[in-house]
Amino acid sequence: MTVVQELLRNGEYAEFEDVVLIESPFIEVTNNGDQKRCVFIGLTPSSLVFASEKNKRTPDPELWKFLPLHYVKVQLLPGESKQKCMQIEVPNGTTLKFQLNETLNADLVWDEWFDQLSTAQGKPGYLRYLNHVV
16 A cells, blocks of 8 residues: 555545555645655546645644646646656645656656546546647
């Protein structure tokens, strides 16, 4: 089991019934590209779920954000470099940016994110043809 899945199955979230379709480690970055923190992002059929460590002294992760898919605009930005970025725009206009933090099979993991996001939003294949916007 992965970090988000484990947190959802234990404690106060045990009754959360959505299945985590895919989960990966990401690095939250600023618009300048500066790293803010390491996070785990899980995708369920209805939302993005975020977990990160509480603070430097207590490295145990905790869930800190749930974003329903129907309220956000998600863009997977392949870019020219090896950095694979997910950009999430929330209803208040704030944009969150995350860089995939996979070292093994990063291309396969990124392709899986494309497929799972398009399926979760009921748009199979949509990502591959419309500028990678979900």
